Amino acid sequence: MKLFGEYDVVVVGAGMTGVVASITAARQGARTLLIESSGLIGGLITGGRLTKPTGVVQPGVYRELITRAARYGGADPQTQRSYWGAYTGVFDAEVMQRVIIDALEETSVEVLLFAHATGVIDDAGQVKGIQLHTKEGPQLVTAHTVIDATGDGDVAALAGAEFMMGRDDGLMQPMTSYFRILNVDVTALAEDCQQHPDDISELVVPERATSNADHVLTFFATGFTQRIAEARDSGFGWIVPRNSITMKAGMLPGEVNVNVTRVQGNALDSRLRSRAVLEIRKQAYCAFDFLQKYVAGFADAVLLDVAPVLGVRETRRITGDYTLTELDVTNEARFDDAIGLCNAPIDIHEPGGERAIMRGVGSGYGIPYRVMLPTGIEGLLTAGRCIAADPVAFGSTRNTPACALTGQAAGIAAAKAAEEGVNPRGLRVSEVQSELRALDVVLGTDASDRLAEATNTAAAS
Ligand SMILES: Cc1cc2nc3c(=O)[nH]c(=O)nc-3n(C[C@H](O)[C@H](O)[C@H](O)COP(=O)(O)OP(=O)(O)OC[C@H]3O[C@@H](n4cnc5c(N)ncnc54)[C@H](O)[C@@H]3O)c2cc1C
Numbered sequence: 001m002k003l004f005g006e007y008d009v010v011v012v013g014a015g016m017t018g019v020v021a022s023i024t025a026a027r028q029g030a031r032t033l034l035i036e037s038s039g040l041i042g043g044l045i046t047g048g049r050l051t052k053p054t055g056v057v058q059p060g061v062y063r064e065l066i067t068r069a070a071r072y073g074g075a076d077p078q079t080q081r082s083y084w085g086a087y088t089g090v091f092d093a094e095v096m097q098r099v100i101i102d103a104l105e106e107t108s109v110e111v112l113l114f115a116h117a118t119g120v121i122d123d124a125g126q127v128k129g130i131q132l133h134t135k136e137g138p139q140l141v142t143a144h145t146v147i148d149a150t151g152d153g154d155v156a157a158l159a160g161a162e163f164m165m166g167r168d169d170g171l172m173q174p175m176t177s178y179f180r181i182l183n184v185d186v187t188a189l190a191e192d193c194q195q196h197p198d199d200i201s202e203l204v205v206p207e208r209a210t211s212n213a214d215h216v217l218t219f220f221a222t223g224f225t226q227r228i229a230e231a232r233d234s235g236f237g238w239i240v241p242r243n244s245i246t247m248k249a250g251m252l253p254g255e256v257n258v259n260v261t262r263v264q265g266n267a268l269d270s271r272l273r274s275r276a277v278l279e280i281r282k283q284a285y286c287a288f289d290f291l292q293k294y295v296a297g298f299a300d301a302v303l304l305d306v307a308p309v310l311g312v313r314e315t316r317r318i319t320g321d322y323t324l325t326e327l328d329v330t331n332e333a334r335f336d337d338a339i340g341l342c343n344a345p346i347d348i349h350e351p352g353g354e355r356a357i358m359r360g361v362g363s364g365y366g367i368p369y370r371v372m373l374p375t376g377i378e379g380l381l382t383a384g385r386c387i388a389a390d391p392v393a394f395g396s397t398r399n400t401p402a403c404a405l406t407g408q409a410a411g412i413a414a415a416k417a418a419e420e421g422v423n424p425r426g427l428r429v430s431e432v433q434s435e436l437r438a439l440d441v442v443l444g445t446d447a448s449d450r451l452a453e454a455t456n457t458a459a460a461s
Pocket of ligand 1 (some may be wrong): 012013014015016017018035036037038040042043044045048050052053054055115116117118149150151152154155175176177178259310311312313383384385386398399400401403
């Protein structure tokens with residue numbers, strides 16, 4: 001098989017986790033390749049329009065990217081506050097791609113797009129590289145350390161790692177794709193939300209906002225549950241299996257991005273995955289019709305597009321040296337080997353049901369290094385969505401601030417492992433932690449660890 005190249009660190013998956021991991025590894029001096037099966041950089045945060053970090057984004061590459069995007073007017077640099085805790089503001093997906101590309105080039109990360117990882121180079125449980133499917137046919141890349149940032153844990157599964165899927169009954173959080181609406185009167189929409197507090201469960205409205213421009217990247221609302229019920233009762237053909245709608249204002253005045261579509265099932269099932277894409281579009285058209293008919297501000301609106309990347313919330317979670325649990329997350333656990341404190345709430349879209357559940361996690365919990373080490377496999381770190389967590393803890397760790405923490409720690413660990421000629425499991429975690437401390441990351445090792453206080457500019461319900 002053709003050899004594409006030899007690297008210190010190979011990162012598979014160019015979502016936000018892989019982007020953060022590869023830039024971090026390259027900054028540590030590692031010769032780094034970032035592999036992506038699609039033609040898009042950023043994964044869900046760009047192609048899926050998941051542009052609102054749920055939780056505070058800690059210092060490091062992700063926060064730098066948001067700061068850079070803000071310089072183009074493409075991000076809200078303020079920390080906002082909702083009823084469950086503080087979060088970093090919304091950004092624009094295309095501006096985010098722009099600043100990611102700049103950052104990858106500045107750090108000399110080599111990017112290989114349209115290359116799907118189909119296998120690993122395995123030497124008795126030691127991952128030594130990746131098999132790829134490319135337009136030129138199958139190819140190999142070798143690496144001292146591989147980072148699985150595929151979200152789905154594809155590489156870990158190909159390496160024979162054990163993994164978990166869903167709850168005890170096997171059900172997983174549903175798939176959802178955002179859709180984008182233009183020409184919304186967001187001022188009228190915000191007033192409508194404020195006038196119907198019983199129908200809105202979460203609302204963030206900038207102070208003294210009187211025009212669409214004032215709401216850019218800031219307005220956020222969840223609810224409309226009563227109106228959905230009333231519409232159903234009055235014969236409106238609501239085909240969406242969800243009883244609430246979440247929406248956030250985009251970068252264009254009058255742009256609103258809507259999260260409501262929902263398809264249940266296993267996103268690794270190819271037939272179901274394809275059906276989900278078509279079904280989600282039909283649900284988006286239905287929800288748009290509902291908004292035009294029942295919610296103020298949408299009368300002259302236009303449905304622009306459905307996000308191009310299917311929004312997969314949950315698939316594999318690897319079995320790791322430690323599994324983060326619901327109790328760890330809710331009891332604000334601290335760990336000696338923590339690589340970042342995370343305050344992302346437990347955000348669960350009910351597997352098999354209609355509800356969306358948000359539970360705050362107080363001052364947050366430490367994410368242990370061990371959740372990135374797939375049991376029994378060497379030479380491989382997992383980062384992002386597929387780390388070792390139980391289904392409830394996963395409701396928090398799937399959020400982008402947590403994915404960024406693991407991506408960053410994995411990038412440092414992979415580069416150090418390559419430099420020292422050891423496996424990530426053999427590395428002294430204190431070495432990774434001291435690099436993270438130098439970046440001002442709050443680790444979550446001590447009870448006194450706290451994330452920086454919010455500079456709150458928003459009203460929240
Ligand atoms: C509908 C929805 C709403 C969400 N809402 C929020 C929110 O409000 N706030 C928040 O913080 N988080 C939210 N999340 C969660 C968050 O967006 C994701 O968990 C996070 O972006 C995952 O990033 P990632 O880089 O780990 O994975 P992804 O963005 O999925 O990136 C993985 C990349 O790997 C590539 N890949 C996969 N398999 C292979 C392979 N075999 N070979 C090569 N490449 C491969 C994919 O093409 C993709 O680009 C939401 C998620 C969804 C789906």
